[in-house]
Amino acid sequence: MNTPVTGLETALTRAGRRPRFLAGRDQTNQPERTELNFAAIEAELDAPRPSRLARLLARLGVDDRTIPLITATPALRFSWLGSVSLAILFAVNAANTSNAVDIDRIAAFLTIAPLIPLLGVAMAFGPAVDPTHETAVAAPTDGFRLFLVRGLTVVAASSAIMLVGSAFVGSGGYYRLAWLLPALAVTSLSLALSTRFDPRVAAGAVASGWLILVMALTNATDTAGAFGAAVQIGSAAVAIAGAVAFGRRRRRLDHLSVYP
Amino acid sequence: MNGPHLVSREIGHDFGPKNVLDLDHLSMSRGATAILGPNGSGKSTLLRLLATVTSPTRGTIRVDGLDPTDGIERTAIRRRLGYLAQDSGLPGRMRVHEYLNYVGALKEIGPTRLRNRWIHWTLQQVGLEGKGTSRIRSLSGGMQRRLGIAQALLGGPDLLVLDEPLTSLDAEFRGRIATLIAELAQSATVVVATHHADELAALCDRAVVLLEGRAAFQGHPQELAQRADGATWETSTPDPSARCRAVGPGRYRCIGSSRPPGAIPAAPSVADGYIAITQLGR
Numbered sequence: 440m441n442t443p444v445t446g447l448e449t450a451l452t453r454a455g456r457r458p459r460f461l462a463g464r465d466q467t468n469q470p471e472r473t474e475l476n477f478a479a480i481e482a483e484l485d486a487p488r489p490s491r492l493a494r495l496l497a498r499l500g501v502d503d504r505t506i507p508l509i510t511a512t513p514a515l516r517f518s519w520l521g522s523v524s525l526a527i528l529f530a531v532n533a534a535n536t537s538n539a540v541d542i543d544r545i546a547a548f549l550t551i552a553p554l555i556p557l558l559g560v561a562m563a564f565g566p567a568v569d570p571t572h573e574t575a576v577a578a579p580t581d582g583f584r585l586f587l588v589r590g591l592t593v594v595a596a597s598s599a600i601m602l603v604g605s606a607f608v609g610s611g612g613y614y615r616l617a618w619l620l621p622a623l624a625v626t627s628l629s630l631a632l633s634t635r636f637d638p639r640v641a642a643g644a645v646a647s648g649w650l651i652l653v654m655a656l657t658n659a660t661d662t663a664g665a666f667g668a669a670v671q672i673g674s675a676a677v678a679i680a681g682a683v684a685f686g687r688r689r690r691r692l693d694h695l696s697v698y699p
Numbered sequence: 700m701n702g703p704h705l706v707s708r709e710i711g712h713d714f715g716p717k718n719v720l721d722l723d724h725l726s727m728s729r730g731a732t733a734i735l736g737p738n739g740s741g742k743s744t745l746l747r748l749l750a751t752v753t754s755p756t757r758g759t760i761r762v763d764g765l766d767p768t769d770g771i772e773r774t775a776i777r778r779r780l781g782y783l784a785q786d787s788g789l790p791g792r793m794r795v796h797e798y799l800n801y802v803g804a805l806k807e808i809g810p811t812r813l814r815n816r817w818i819h820w821t822l823q824q825v826g827l828e829g830k831g832t833s834r835i836r837s838l839s840g841g842m843q844r845r846l847g848i849a850q851a852l853l854g855g856p857d858l859l860v861l862d863e864p865l866t867s868l869d870a871e872f873r874g875r876i877a878t879l880i881a882e883l884a885q886s887a888t889v890v891v892a893t894h895h896a897d898e899l900a901a902l903c904d905r906a907v908v909l910l911e912g913r914a915a916f917q918g919h920p921q922e923l924a925q926r927a928d929g930a931t932w933e934t935s936t937p938d939p940s941a942r943c944r945a946v947g948p949g950r951y952r953c954i955g956s957s958r959p960p961g962a963i964p965a966a967p968s969v970a971d972g973y974i975a976i977t978q979l980g981r
Contacts (some may be wrong), residue, residue, distance in 0.1 A: 479812070479816060481819065482812075482815045482816045482818070482819035482820075483812070483815055485796075485815070485818075485819050485822075485828075485829075485831055486796060486811075486815040486818070486819075486831065487794065487796050487797075487831060487832045490797075503809050503810045503811055504804045504807065504808075504809045504810075505804070506804070507797075507800045507801040507803070507804035508801065508804055508805070510797075510801075511790070511793065511797070511798075511801040513790075516792070569790075570788045570789060570790050570791075571788050571789070571790055571798075571801070571802070572788065573752060573782075573784040573786070573788050574782065574784060574788055574802060574805070574850065575805055576752045577750050577751065577752050577777060577780060577782040577784075577860075578777060578802070578805035578806050578807075579774050579777040579778045579805075579806060579807050580804070580805045580806075580807060581770075581774065585805070690770050693770065693773065694752060694753055694754060695747065695752040695753050
């Protein structure tokens with residue numbers, strides 16, 4: 440619809456309601472062009488100033504048609520970002536005041552951190568959390584792209600907050616970042632499952648699975664084992680497999696009733 | 700350019716064991732088609748199928764030969780589509796302009812300047828000029844409905860699928876929007892589900908009456924009105940044996956096979972024809 444010469448336009452022309460800005464230069468005389476220019480100025484003046492986030496994204500070179508998709512992400516509300524920041528603050532505080540030694544001090548932080556982007560993705564797409572879902576499904580932008588844009592936005596926003604939180608954790612060495620790959624893995628797996636189930640159900644199942652896995656590994660080995668090299672490699676593999684499965688099942692997101 | 704030609708063959712849609720739609724054949728082209736029917740008759744399900752947001756359980760739909768079950772062809776259909784869902788689905792926290800900008804981006808309208816012009820124009824069409832910075836939750840129900848219509852018009856689609864566009868509108872805007880829809884239908888294909896038989900369906904080129912998921916009538920609205928020929932009466936006292944509704948102080952319009960006592964015959968309207976089909980099975 441970049442060149443909107445359509446049936447609606449023809450109908451509106453007949454009815455004297457045609458959007459005048461659609462007229463080409465050869466179809467207008469000088470007074471009409473002047474009027475069109477004023478109408479364009481009026482449309483620009485009517486448009487409110489873009490939000491700070493939209494201006495920042497534009498400066499970062501994000502595509503003009505992608506910016507509104509990002510800024511409309513339901514999970515990008517101040518309430519969500521505030522909750523994430525608060526959760527991370529408590530986790531960092533718990534790590535810094537714990538009586539445990541070394542990596543055990545940050546066990547709770549490493550367990551909870553991967554779940555933050557996961558929950559954000561669950562709140563980014565779907566009829567239960569997005570009132571515009573049905574309108575979005577009927578639009579030519581495919582559901583996969585919309586889900587991906589929103590999912591990545593939430594992952595990026597929550598990861599940035601968590602990275603800042605990690606910097607304030609006073610112990611654990613490199614283990615302070617051991618949540619990163621598991622976070623990608625659980626989010627990617629949740630995205631893949633979201634093509635079959637409601638995103639909230641998918642996120643709930645994956646989060647439960649992650650908690651059970653951490654507890655089992657901690658009992659079987661120790662905290663270092665639960666977040667060690669084997670888990671990191673496994674997480675990377677799950678992240679890739681989830682992304683591939685999500686891509687393959689992308690068309691399922693193009694309909695309203697994808698969830699049983 | 701004319702609106703696309705929509706054809707459906709033997710489409711059916713089930714919700715679990717319940718069959719909510721079962722249509723043999725439906726064909727629509729340039730012009731407006733009103734879909735009438737009681738609550739739960741399958742109107743919204745039909746519109747969702749035509750708007751490609753759900754797939755039929757059985758049968759086929761084609762839009763100018765394009766198959767909505769094919770991913771690429773479905774996207775091609777959606778590039779021509781403007782859709783108003785029964786529930787407008789408006790995010791109350793967003794501002795009017797921000798919301799339309801978002802829908803414009805979903806419809807692949809760009810760059811921002813072009814989106815701004817479309818937004819400016821559509822807000823004028825639905826009488827919401829000057830409301831761009833208002834929070835959606837602060838708008839009245841009628842204004843929210845008009846905003847839903849505005850998003851459907853963005854980008855100038857030539858296939859418009861509108862589910863009850865006149866709901867919550869006051870008399871002035873019911874007239875304005877019905878006129879706008881009739882004007883659009885001169886070149887676009889417009890499918891509109893409505894309960895406003897005389898205000899909107901009467902302005903359409905075709906009417907379809909759905910009863911329990913099946914088409915009980917397909918034809919011109921005048922033919923629909925004729926279904927109540929010889930069965931429409933006006934009286935000062937409602938007759939319990941006929942389907943009567945008040946049309947003024949002490950004035951009732953009744954649909955019934957036999958003449959109520961003291962009633963005089965009246966010229967049937969589209970609403971009368973609709974009642975004759977749904978209530979009397981004519």
